[in-house]
Amino acid sequence: LHKQCYVILGLNEQLEFATSCLQSAFSKVLKHGDLVEKYREDIPIQYMECIAHVRFGFSFASKMFYMFYCNQDKLQELPSSTKNKLDELRSTTKQVIKEGVIKEPRDFITKQIVREYGFPYLEKLAKLTEFSDWLVEETQVVSSSIDEFVV
Numbered sequence: 001l002h003k004q005c006y007v008i009l010g011l012n013e014q015l016e017f018a019t020s021c022l023q024s025a026f027s028k029v030l031k032h033g034d035l036v037e038k039y040r041e042d043i044p045i046q047y048m049e050c051i052a053h054v055r056f057g058f059s060f061a062s063k064m065f066y067m068f069y070c071n072q073d074k075l076q077e078l079p080s081s082t083k084n085k086l087d088e089l090r091s092t093t094k095q096v097i098k099e100g101v102i103k104e105p106r107d108f109i110t111k112q113i114v115r116e117y118g119f120p121y122l123e124k125l126a127k128l129t130e131f132s133d134w135l136v137e138e139t140q141v142v143s144s145s146i147d148e149f150v151v
Contacts, residue, residue, distance in 0.1 A: 015064065015085035022057035022092045025050040026100060054096065058109040061093045066117050069131070070124055094134045110136065 028050060068075040068086060078086070097106045113122045126136045 012082055012085050014060070015082070015089050018057045018060040018064075019085070019089045019092050021053040022061075022089075022096055025053040025057070026092070026096050054105055055108065057089075057096075058093065058105065059112055061089055062109060062112045062116060064089060065125060065131075066113075066121060069128060070117075070121055090130060098134050106135075106137065 028046065064086060068078065075083070075086075093109070097109070110122060113125065122136070125131045
């Protein structure tokens with residue numbers, strides 16, 4: 001998936017591809033609790049593909065969120081069509097986390113963010129209005145750590 005996305009030249013197309021990966025995983029598997037339980041016991045290729053799509057989508061999303069939401073100047077410079085696609089990626093990521101029937105996607109994206117960019121970035125994102133109601137659960141503590149590489 002990573003190779004397929006980066007062969008696509010434009011940022012808009014990359015955003016669309018990542019969003020479609022997440023939408024596909026959500027509609028096929030993640031919103032159906034009984035299907036997830038069945039797949040966890042048997043683990044067919046459809047479930048593995050779903051997980052791969054979520055992991056790719058979230059990895060790409062965390063990179064885009066870092067590039068644009070933590071740098072508001074870059075966000076303001078984007079054309080409105082690209083901003084809309086970035087917002088769609090954020091909305092789809094939120095949907096997978098809030099409406100999906102398993103909790104692992106939230107754990108994956110928060111770990112991905114911390115591993116790649118550190119706790120300060122996660123803290124900054126979690127404080128933004130666009131992320132404050134879904135990125136971090138209320139029970140998770142989001143604050144800077146002395147060692148930013150501890151996950």
